[in-house]
Amino acid sequence: MSSRYQREREVALEAVRTACLACRNVRSAVDPAKLDKSDRSPVTIADFASQAIVCRAIRRSFPDDPIIAEEDAAALQKAEMAEFRGRIAAEVTAVGIEADAAQVCEWIDEGHATEFSPRFWTLDPIDGTKGFLRGGQYAVALALIVEGEIVLGLLGCPNLVFDPDRADGPVGAISVAERGAGISVMAIDSDETADVRVSSTSETSQLRLCESVESGHSSHGHSAQIAEELGISSDPVRLDSQAKYATVARGEADLYLRLPTRPGYVERIWDHAGGVLVVEEAGGTVTDVDGKPLDFTKGAGLSANRGVVASNGTAHEAVLAAVRKAGV
Numbered sequence: 001m002s003s004r005y006q007r008e009r010e011v012a013l014e015a016v017r018t019a020c021l022a023c024r025n026v027r028s029a030v031d032p033a034k035l036d037k038s039d040r041s042p043v044t045i046a047d048f049a050s051q052a053i054v055c056r057a058i059r060r061s062f063p064d065d066p067i068i069a070e071e072d073a074a075a076l077q078k079a080e081m082a083e084f085r086g087r088i089a090a091e092v093t094a095v096g097i098e099a100d101a102a103q104v105c106e107w108i109d110e111g112h113a114t115e116f117s118p119r120f121w122t123l124d125p126i127d128g129t130k131g132f133l134r135g136g137q138y139a140v141a142l143a144l145i146v147e148g149e150i151v152l153g154l155l156g157c158p159n160l161v162f163d164p165d166r167a168d169g170p171v172g173a174i175s176v177a178e179r180g181a182g183i184s185v186m187a188i189d190s191d192e193t194a195d196v197r198v199s200s201t202s203e204t205s206q207l208r209l210c211e212s213v214e215s216g217h218s219s220h221g222h223s224a225q226i227a228e229e230l231g232i233s234s235d236p237v238r239l240d241s242q243a244k245y246a247t248v249a250r251g252e253a254d255l256y257l258r259l260p261t262r263p264g265y266v267e268r269i270w271d272h273a274g275g276v277l278v279v280e281e282a283g284g285t286v287t288d289v290d291g292k293p294l295d296f297t298k299g300a301g302l303s304a305n306r307g308v309v310a311s312n313g314t315a316h317e318a319v320l321a322a323v324r325k326a327g328v
């Protein structure tokens with residue numbers, strides 16, 4: 001695979017892999033230590049450790065690149081958070097990056113950018129924090145955006161089986177996509193690599209649909225209507241995080257629907273950028289529910305779009321027609 005962004009890929013892959021290992025370590029501890037953010041969504045030691053690891057790596061290799069990331073260290077600065085800060089530093093140190101609490105907070109805050117710029121990274125240190133907490137799917141999601149176009153997309157999925165045909169095979173898969181250069185999936189714990197491609201299913205009644213576990217993140221009612229319209233009789237597969245994009249990319253599912261639950265919710269770029277390129281480079285198509293391409297020039301939010309439809313491409317137009325019929 002010829003690569004225009006070879007160095008960026010290497011740095012990003014190493015950082016995402018290390019962040020995945022830190023997340024796993026926290027997950028296997030008795031208490032992943034959760035805080036509730038001001039919007040009442042959960043955040044854990046692992047979210048902060050992952051963000052510190054990835055932001056540090058990008059800052060060292062690409063000092064001028066802004067990073068738009070989900071977390072910030074503001075809540076960690078309070079005096080009563082000293083132990084929590086110390087635990088984050090210990091988790092970062094445990095994966096081979098020696099750091100104290102102050103250093104870790106500085107790295108986390110490297111992800112403070114919010115505005116569009118000609119070249120920037122976007123990071124979700126743990127996408128699907130609810131999935132992480134319940135032992136389900138989650139992802140470390142990283143993308144590089146140049147002139148509004150995603151050029152690199154990585155999804156580290158520590159709980160995703162590497163090869164869907166080997167259910168008892170290795171667990172942990174990192175999808176790495178580069179625009180125009182394809183996608184490969186790497187095992188987290190070995191050098192095993194796989195080429196993947198979306199499915200070729202065109203018969204709409206045969207489409208395997210995936211969606212969020214959380215009905216507050218995507219309307220399950222509308223997706224049931226759309227499935228009925230398409231003649232789909234199988235139940236949707238529900239999983240947390242951008243692991244949904246990874247499953248569409250490797251043909252394990254044919255369709256991922258993210259349907260607005262309320263008017264005015266603006267999707268965050270870090271919840272999609274990595275996954276979008278992973279699906280596109282595997283041969284699939286991603287638009288919003290109105291059929292428009294996702295617009296990554298608006299800062300941290302996808303304010304020009306509503307919802308997301310990611311498919312194997314073949315079925316995309318038929319799905320959009322069903323989405324319109326359902327009145328999404």
Ligand SMILES: Nc1ncnc2c1ncn2[C@@H]1O[C@H](COP(=O)(O)O)[C@@H](OP(=O)(O)O)[C@H]1O
Pocket residue numbers: 041070124126127128129130131212213214216217218239240241242261265268271
């Ligand atoms: N009302 C809403 N509609 C769509 N997405 C939402 C939402 N409220 C929160 N989210 C996002 O949904 C993400 C999880 O998606 P999924 O349901 O596919 O696992 C969360 O990411 P984090 O887990 O990183 O906070 C959060 O950003």
Ligand SMILES: [Mg+2]
Pocket residue numbers: 124126127128270271
């Ligand atoms: Mg997220």
